[in-house]
Every structure is written in structure tokens, then in C-alpha cells.
Amino acid sequence: MDSQYRGVLNGLKVRMQKNRLGELLVLDGQLSPSDLKHALALSKSTGKVLGKVLADEELVPSSVIRQTLIEQFFLRSALAILTIFISLGSMGAFSQARAGSAIKDVPARVAFQQASAYSSVSQYPKLFGSMEKQSSSLSAFTKWTGMFERFDAALNTSEGQQSMHNFKSQLEGLRGLSMNKAIEGVNSIVNSVPYVNDNVLYGKNDYWATPMEFLKNGGDCEDYAITKYVALRTLGVPEDRMRILILQDLQKNIPHAVLVVYTDNGAMLLDNQIRNVTPIERVSHYKPIFSINREAWWLHTKPKGNVTVVASSSR
Known part of the structure; x- marks a missing residue:
């Protein structure tokens, strides 16, 4: 695997492992660690998703929660795309397109x-x-x-x-x-x-x-x-x-x-x-x-x- 893309992939994996919703909000200064701990406990006891708890308790504005969830989606998409790309590269898929491999015009x-x-x-x-x-x-x-x-x-x-x-x-x-x-x-x-x-x-x-x-x-x-x-x-x-x-x-x-x-x-x-x-x-x-x-x-x-x-x- 190309070291350049290995580094990008590893970086995305680290972000995905660390940047769950609550952790992202703490990293961005939108939520304190103690408030996160409180919200996680409420989420577990009530069965509500964390984002709903944070909004209901007015710990984080709903607009900030939505934006952070979008970032999560983006990170997952980027990781999936890069994983596919590296897998194709390992199979020699970066060669010129073969006849019939392109989308119909x-x-x-x-x-x-x-x-x-x-x-x-x-x-x-x-x-x-x-x-x-x-x-x-x-x-x-x-x-x-x-x-x-x-x-x-x-x-x-x-x-x-x-x-x-x-x-x-x-x-x-x-x-x-x-x-x-x-x-x-x-x-x-x-x-x-x-x-x-x-x-x-x-x-x-x-x-x-x-x-x-x-x-x-x-x-x-x-x-x-x-x-x-x-x-x-x-x-x-x-x-x-x-x-x-x-x-x-x-x-x-x-x-x-x-x-x-x-x-x-x-x-x-x-x-x-x-x-x-x-x-x-x-x-x-x-x-x-x-x-x-x-x-x-x-x-x-x-x-x-x-x-x-x-x-x-x-x-």
C-alpha cells in the first residue's frame, strides 16, 4: 500500500475512533466533560439517543448537534471511499479503463x-x-x-x-x-x-x-x-x-x-x-x-x- 494513502487512512480511522458525537462536541468546546458524562448516563437510563438528550437538557444547541452529525457522516464517507480506493489499488485497478468498463454515454x-x-x-x-x-x-x-x-x-x-x-x-x-x-x-x-x-x-x-x-x-x-x-x-x-x-x-x-x-x-x-x-x-x-x-x-x-x-x- 502507498505510504501516503496508508497515512491518510490511518488518520481517518483515528478520527473515527475518537470523534464520536460527544467527544467531538467536547473537542470543539461545545460541551464540558462533566456534562457529557451526565448526558451519557441519562441516555443509558432513558434509552434516548445522546443527541436527543443533549438537546432536551439544553446542553448543546440543536443546530450544533446537526452540524456535528453531518461531520460524522462525512468522516465515515471519506473513510469508506479511501478504503475502496486502496483496495482497488492493491488489485492493480489504477490501470487504464478497459473497453466497456466506463458508464454508458x-x-x-x-x-x-x-x-x-x-x-x-x-x-x-x-x-x-x-x-x-x-x-x-x-x-x-x-x-x-x-x-x-x-x-x-x-x-x-x-x-x-x-x-x-x-x-x-x-x-x-x-x-x-x-x-x-x-x-x-x-x-x-x-x-x-x-x-x-x-x-x-x-x-x-x-x-x-x-x-x-x-x-x-x-x-x-x-x-x-x-x-x-x-x-x-x-x-x-x-x-x-x-x-x-x-x-x-x-x-x-x-x-x-x-x-x-x-x-x-x-x-x-x-x-x-x-x-x-x-x-x-x-x-x-x-x-x-x-x-x-x-x-x-x-x-x-x-x-x-x-x-x-x-x-x-x-x-
Whole structure:
């Protein structure tokens, strides 16, 4: 196992062993050790979960408890992803994708033209200065692969076809524009869709919606990113210029998702929390975890600086 990833994995394991809800709250100065001991005793005697006891006894604000529980979820997710990645690496899964191993190219079904309107990227800037390790094995990312399967099935229905027809009508005015103009237009169109939490729409904490579901119902951060990705594929932006990036919002201390587009001017961030398309180097409150597209995914670790992008475009 690569020593770099062994260290990251061990670090996450230590955090998961130590950072239970009560311990996290004590470490953050939100709860005293004596109050934690009292709350644990009440939890045991009443059968209530610790978070409920802390809120009922007014020892910790409910908003702080929710935020800490989100951090726990993030840590578990990060540990699971890294464990999968290292396991795949030990089996030699970091080689080039074999024929048929990538996800079906569903966005090509709705593209204005089959050929890409823009050239591919030859080199990539580091995202927030992070180091990257790539894998072509996507089977573990069931929310991502499942979205494509549902997207493909929806395109075989009259409702799905009409939804994409209406969406493409909105995109029509962006055809033939420079990549920068295209991504600005897509970002504006998609960001106008209302934000709605997954729990409200689907009764789940994390559901990756198809573009049709998002355009009909609204959605949360990854749904904005997915629909922007599909819109730009529709306009001819090639797969290798885009990734869905899962990151940690260091200001809100919660996971977040954005779309990254590699342009001739560097990596651009399309974010439902930021009104305008933004060069990635201008954003400092995000920490990348992993990024993914239809062909591969990348683990991001240890920020170390940045490099320039080398790319060319037909427009």
C-alpha cells in the first residue's frame, strides 16, 4: 500500500475512533466533560439517543448537534471511499479503463451534435493544489452510476423526452459560443432552479437526481452540478473537460458538490452557492475530497501548490 494513502487512512480511522458525537462536541468546546458524562448516563437510563438528550437538557444547541452529525457522516464517507480506493489499488485497478468498463454515454443521447465542439485537455491544473490519484473503477459509486441508469430509462419515456426537449430549447442560444460564454450561460440557467433538500423531495439524505428530476422538482448541490454537466455535454463540451467535485466547505463544515470545467484559462468552478463562474484559485474555503466523471474518479489529498493548464479549443 502507498505510504501516503496508508497515512491518510490511518488518520481517518483515528478520527473515527475518537470523534464520536460527544467527544467531538467536547473537542470543539461545545460541551464540558462533566456534562457529557451526565448526558451519557441519562441516555443509558432513558434509552434516548445522546443527541436527543443533549438537546432536551439544553446542553448543546440543536443546530450544533446537526452540524456535528453531518461531520460524522462525512468522516465515515471519506473513510469508506479511501478504503475502496486502496483496495482497488492493491488489485492493480489504477490501470487504464478497459473497453466497456466506463458508464454508458447517456448524455450523448441528448447532445446537439455527436462530435465535440471543443477540443480535449492535454494537462490539468491541480484542484485547490491537491495531489490526485486516479481510478477507472466506478462500481462503488452507486449514486452516480444509478443516476445514469435512471437518466437513460427516462429518455425512453415521453415525459423524459419532453423535459429534455424543453431544456435544450433553453440551451439553444448558447450553441456555437466560446466555452467561457457557454459555461456562464449554463451556470446562470441551472442556478435559477430552486434549491430543495433531498430529505424533502425523496426522504433521503443523499439522492443524486437525473436532470429531468432536478428540472421538475429542484434539488441540492450535486443535482445542480449534474445538470450543468449534462447541459455542457449537450453543447459539445467533452467528458474529459469536466468533473463533479465533492469537497468539504470549510466555512460551513459540511460536504458540498460543484462542477469543475477545465477551460483554456484554467479550472472554473460552477457552484450553486456562487452566482458567477469563478476561477478555482479565487476560492479558498473548499477542501477537495474526490472528483468523478463518466470515465474515472480521482482521490484528492495534501494540497501542495498549483500548475497551469495546457489546452486548446476550436473556439
